[in-house]
Amino acid sequence: MEERIRNETEAVKAHFREVGLRWTRPRQEIVDAAFGTHEHFSAEDLLHMIRARNPETGVHLATVYRTLQVLEEGDFIEGLDVGKGSRLFEHTFGHEHHDHIICEDCGRICEFHDENMESLKDRAAQDFGFTMKRHSLRIYGACNDLAAGACEHFARRGRSS
Amino acid sequence: MEERIRNETEAVKAHFREVGLRWTRPRQEIVDAAFGTHEHFSAEDLLHMIRARNPETGVHLATVYRTLQVLEEGDFIEGLDVGKGSRLFEHTFGHEHHDHIICEDCGRICEFHDENMESLKDRAAQDFGFTMKRHSLRIYGACNDLAAGACEHFARRGRSS
């Protein structure tokens, strides 16, 4: 897994070099953190993760935002509007595209991939004369775990509604 | 069409009465405007539309936001995160659900509906133990009109990026 991170980081580094962006300490830390988690994270979450890894870090939130922008443009991460609060990100480089199911009550996010759905999306874009760049399917619902009182995600976050 | 608006307004009014909300002048104007357009609108857009209809209106933006919230909860309108800028709304009452294709360059939004897609969504939610409440599929791309220089939407808005 550390190896995976190394590879992904290397890829980002290569991309940066390629497009003439500099490889700096803050960017290193940001990328390491972004690829070091499999959770969805906000800009602020990521900053906390960076600080957890290196309490001495001087990385500033503004730099996180700026770097996330670059990473998104380079298709290394993907932003996800969850409706409430800030945009969440996840690393996507080397991952197959997937869609999201979001529990409106506890905030839990499940991921799934469906080839049939993908072809339908392609077709729709074509039919309407669009060149598809990306797509985002989000299903909002209530997770049954929650109804059953067995939702650990809820326990962790403890939101109401 | 005026008749349609009347009916929709009546439905909203009935719903308000039902759940014990008052029917006020500001709400009347907001609902009329929301159902009087077939475009997607932001809270601010809507306020402009209200002022266009009645320059004397005293409706305040905060009230627009508050009312949009109520309307969304009542399933009369639906919010749409377009990633950049404010949330857009569209009235949905009496309309079949549809998905969106959004041009990242000119902002044009196309709507489509695909039964197959709908069943796949249903299935996915079920498979993951969710009770689906709503869903949002957005396909982002570049519209070919734009590439061909024939995109009127672009001419109207004239954005870059």
Added chain:
DNA sequence: ATTGATGCAAAAAATTTGCATCTGG
């Protein structure tokens, strides 16, 4: 009358920007 709705201003939350300074190439 009572309770909810509104206008207004001010706060909040999330993100972006200007600028002096630092630093990688």
Added chain:
DNA sequence: CCAGATGCAAATTTTTTGCATCAAT
């Protein structure tokens, strides 16, 4: 050295809230 990156603070943008007042029921 020099363009680009960063920290920091301040500005923006979008949405929400507190509160005195107003109006629907």
